Amino acid sequence: MLAKRREDYQTAGFSIPLVHLDFNLNSEATIVTNTMLVLREDHSKQYLRLDGQDLSLLECLVNGEVFSDYELTNDYLHLTLPDNEHEFTIVVKTLCNPKANTSLEGLYYASNTFCTQCEAEGFRRITYFLDRPDILSSYSVSITADKDAYPYLLSNGNLTSKETLADGKHKVSWQDPHKKPAYLFALVAGDFDLLEGHYVTSSGREVALQIFVEQGRQAQAEHALVSLQKSMRWDEETYGLEYDLDIYMVVAVDFFNMGAMENKGLNIFNSKFVLAQPQSATDEDYFNIESIIAHEYFHNWTGNRVTCRDWFQLSLKEGLTVFRDQQFSADMTSELSNRIKQINVMRSQQFAEDASAMAHPIRPDEVIEMNNFYTLTVYDKGAEVIRMLHTLLGKDGFRKGMDLYFARHDGHAVTCDDFIAAMQDANAYDLSYFAHWYSQSGTPQVTVQQLYDAAQKTLTVVVKQETKPTFDQKNKRPLLLPIKYECIAANGAAQFCVEDAREGLVIMTDTTQTMTFKEVPDGTCINLFTDFSAPVRVNQYNDLDAWFHILRYAKQPLTIWEASQNIYSSIILDAYHALSTQQSVDFASVMNWQTFNTWLEAQAGQPELLAEVLSLPTIEQLLQDLTHVDILLLHAAKAQFEKALAMFSYNTLQALFTNLEAVQSTYVYRTEDVHRRKLKNVILQYISIKEPNACFEQFVHSNNMTDLQGALKIAININHPRVDWLLNEFKTRWSHDLVVMDKWFAMQASQECSDILAKLTLLQEHPAFSINNPNKVRALIGSFAMFNTLGFHAEDGSGYRYVADFIMELDGVNAQVAARLVTPLTQWQKYNTVRQRSMCAQLERILVTPDLSKDVYEKVSKSLA
Ligand code: ARG
Ligand code: ZN
Numbered sequence: 029m030l031a032k033r034r035e036d037y038q039t040a041g042f043s044i045p046l047v048h049l050d051f052n053l054n055s056e057a058t059i060v061t062n063t064m065l066v067l068r069e070d071h072s073k074q075y076l077r078l079d080g081q082d083l084s085l086l087e088c089l090v091n092g093e094v095f096s097d098y099e100l101t102n103d104y105l106h107l108t109l110p111d112n113e114h115e116f117t118i119v120v121k122t123l124c125n126p127k128a129n130t131s132l133e134g135l136y137y138a139s140n141t142f143c144t145q146c147e148a149e150g151f152r153r154i155t156y157f158l159d160r161p162d163i164l165s166s167y168s169v170s171i172t173a174d175k176d177a178y179p180y181l182l183s184n185g186n187l188t189s190k191e192t193l194a195d196g197k198h199k200v201s202w203q204d205p206h207k208k209p210a211y212l213f214a215l216v217a218g219d220f221d222l223l224e225g226h227y228v229t230s231s232g233r234e235v236a237l238q239i240f241v242e243q244g245r246q247a248q249a250e251h252a253l254v255s256l257q258k259s260m261r262w263d264e265e266t267y268g269l270e271y272d273l274d275i276y277m278v279v280a281v282d283f284f285n286m287g288a289m290e291n292k293g294l295n296i297f298n299s300k301f302v303l304a305q306p307q308s309a310t311d312e313d314y315f316n317i318e319s320i321i322a323h324e325y326f327h328n329w330t331g332n333r334v335t336c337r338d339w340f341q342l343s344l345k346e347g348l349t350v351f352r353d354q355q356f357s358a359d360m361t362s363e364l365s366n367r368i369k370q371i372n373v374m375r376s377q378q379f380a381e382d383a384s385a386m387a388h389p390i391r392p393d394e395v396i397e398m399n400n401f402y403t404l405t406v407y408d409k410g411a412e413v414i415r416m417l418h419t420l421l422g423k424d425g426f427r428k429g430m431d432l433y434f435a436r437h438d439g440h441a442v443t444c445d446d447f448i449a450a451m452q453d454a455n456a457y458d459l460s461y462f463a464h465w466y467s468q469s470g471t472p473q474v475t476v477q478q479l480y481d482a483a484q485k486t487l488t489v490v491v492k493q494e495t496k497p498t499f500d501q502k503n504k505r506p507l508l509l510p511i512k513y514e515c516i517a518a519n520g521a522a523q524f525c526v527e528d529a530r531e532g533l534v535i536m537t538d539t540t541q542t543m544t545f546k547e548v549p550d551g552t553c554i555n556l557f558t559d560f561s562a563p564v565r566v567n568q569y570n571d572l573d574a575w576f577h578i579l580r581y582a583k584q585p586l587t588i589w590e591a592s593q594n595i596y597s598s599i600i601l602d603a604y605h606a607l608s609t610q611q612s613v614d615f616a617s618v619m620n621w622q623t624f625n626t627w628l629e630a631q632a633g634q635p636e637l638l639a640e641v642l643s644l645p646t647i648e649q650l651l652q653d654l655t656h657v658d659i660l661l662l663h664a665a666k667a668q669f670e671k672a673l674a675m676f677s678y679n680t681l682q683a684l685f686t687n688l689e690a691v692q693s694t695y696v697y698r699t700e701d702v703h704r705r706k707l708k709n710v711i712l713q714y715i716s717i718k719e720p721n722a723c724f725e726q727f728v729h730s731n732n733m734t735d736l737q738g739a740l741k742i743a744i745n746i747n748h749p750r751v752d753w754l755l756n757e758f759k760t761r762w763s764h765d766l767v768v769m770d771k772w773f774a775m776q777a778s779q780e781c782s783d784i785l786a787k788l789t790l791l792q793e794h795p796a797f798s799i800n801n802p803n804k805v806r807a808l809i810g811s812f813a814m815f816n817t818l819g820f821h822a823e824d825g826s827g828y829r830y831v832a833d834f835i836m837e838l839d840g841v842n843a844q845v846a847a848r849l850v851t852p853l854t855q856w857q858k859y860n861t862v863r864q865r866s867m868c869a870q871l872e873r874i875l876v877t878p879d880l881s882k883d884v885y886e887k888v889s890k891s892l893a
Contacts, residue, residue: 029882031394034340040158041070045207047165049155053173053181053217055127055137059086062155064165066116068109076107079152079159080122082129087121105156120156129153130800130841138283138800140177141218143296145289148339148398151210161209161336162441171217172199178217180240182277184208184292204292206272207439209335214291216279221246225253227260229270235260240279241302248303251314251697252278252321259322262356267430269329278302278321282766285802285844286402288320290327297324300767300803306695308768310734311705314697318360323353334434337441339398343390343466344444346402347410351418354411361699364585365706368640371560374412376648378404379565382471383652384855385891387498389469391444394500396886399844405469412563413465419510419533419561420462421455428454461537462508470498472507474566476556480548487545489554491536493564499890509536512561516581518551533561553577555587565652572598572619580627585637592641595619596669600650604665608658615672625680632684635700639707642714644670647817656860659821674714685711695732709738716742720749727754737771744779751779769796773807780818785830788812799838802845809834813852820852821859825866828853832870835884836877843881850874850884854891868892 046065088095099106126137134153135144152159171181175198185204192198220240227235239249263269278295280302288297301320331345358366381404390410418426429451452459477490495504511534557566579591603613631638688708716723727739743751762768797804813820813831820827838846856867875888
């Protein structure tokens, strides 16, 4: 299958300034009449090649005449246009079957609703078009459909007319005043409940806000509406960016391939990222709704007004918009736990992607299926790269760069280089070296050496960076690393004595960097890359004493948290090595529990910090430092340490827990309460290891989903004797709510029990499960592959086979979701030889499946190459 290369970019040679789309909606036979004004921009081009997929062409007119000088393939309509003419009116009339379209790309029909998803290349499943982001057009749309079944007919922009037709149908017209690429087109038709609100922009524009949800769920959209208003205000205050239409619509649908989509004026959301009420949504759900609503709203400027020239530039809008939503969430909630969440995503997941055959730079060079590149690298590492720019230029410098970026490129389709150039020019700051972050894949590995000269009182720190070859790129160069640091003196006084211009920040550009700190008292520790100031892996201290020192005396909460994670990792990895050689570990002496407990007690007033410090690193994170891993042993080592912590800190944890329980009240989603609930549930896990009844009690008495699900997850983790009763009780309470049932599927799938495969098979037959619904697939099969370590990695390879079988079935239904599900198998390089073999055997089975999609093909073939 053919890969596209970034280097091969060429302009289309034609433009389409105007489009009118007329939809005659029918679930199995929809007719789309597309009238385009096409201009020949490059007069050497004779052919116009329009993209199109799974369409039946009914009619083609050029300048009012039936046109037959065309050729039709599976992917294109080639028109041989008359020479010497510049301007054409082209009409293409096509037929498609939305109900048969289970890919959920283009126009599809599910749960009695017509819905579209056009990013990245779905518009070509709706009509023949130049389906590429650098073609910007003015759209008008008319939609005709049955009035009773589909009272709401929505598209981008402003509603311009509405009429009732004779045959029980109605017709609505929309006009979008802003030019846009085809991937931002949207259409929704269905019956909804509508929650309305409004917003007045800083310059006085009245905006109607409308949230469309399933009938009967209007009250559950309140949080999303408030989140939208907060996002609109924040973007004005932070970046001076105002909304630019009179109406902003959000539609929640149950069938959706991803989280949400920023279509101009008409966002479409996965319903799980809109609907919330205390009984059914967790704190995490509330958080996600607020941040995804913001993310899609922020795209209106970073993505829609200024868009991507080609799909290789995806991080231009995604990295930047993720960074913006991260800033927003930190402002709305709190800095610390947000930053930790982002760091954990990088360390647990993005680093693993870099280490796999799917490694790619944040601006990829080669793509077979674009949908495979909506990745942690493009999104999350992309956001880290933007964050480094923010660190280098400072808040005001970054804002100046953003202002120049919009001044130069509003209304255009541009590249990552254009973004860097705006940042550089606005600040007179040379970013040419920094820009290698866009082209180099892989995670830099940093080592730190410290030499203390007691006589001179100087501390010399030598930092070295190296990026190992990745699957996609052999040669690596040193990158620019902003190094934030914190000095921690034995008496607790912080010292900042490095010889650099900017306090607390050193900029490293070479393979090796030496820093000298002066006036350093004996026993001072230094922590580099605080705040994860560059997306690197760093090894600073091998001895626990240094980390304990940092834990106790660091000023910055993030440094304290880093210390805790390093302490746990080092103990768990030691235990793993001991287990590998059949030695037992004496956890009583692995650390000074007394000191640790005293320290914990002293932090009682800081529930946010405590909750983070008491959370152990994930298995994925622990894996990073190992090769040929026996994953079951690693799992056991972590469980043993968790148990040790539960035992040796029991009294301390119990006291903290009692205090937290005492303040429990009615559920409100607000930051202080969220931190307390988080801490309570983190501690409950430890307590329940010793007192299994604790989680049972919380399940029975909780008044909100955070505590209810928290308790149930713990019951599953500790294999509580009544866990099946609890799961059943959960189901009985929530079987009427399909969004909540996803939690139930996910919890069942993560149960580490010997008959898990039989369970999964039974659950696939459950009436609430459907292979056509991505949420169900992710909840059941995705959770199994990602969170059920014992089941997925079962010694006999049965877990791998199960997932592979499912992928092969799913590929014919929804290739995009199938390709996502294949990720855990493609990361086989980390495991021991036996597992590597059985994972690859499954990948090989998948690869020879007849009619394999290019989505799955791309990932599987790369990982076997
Ligand atoms: N642009 C959307 C967002 O980040 C996501 C679109 C994902 N598209 C895809 N084909 N996977 O907000
Ligand atoms: Zn996005």
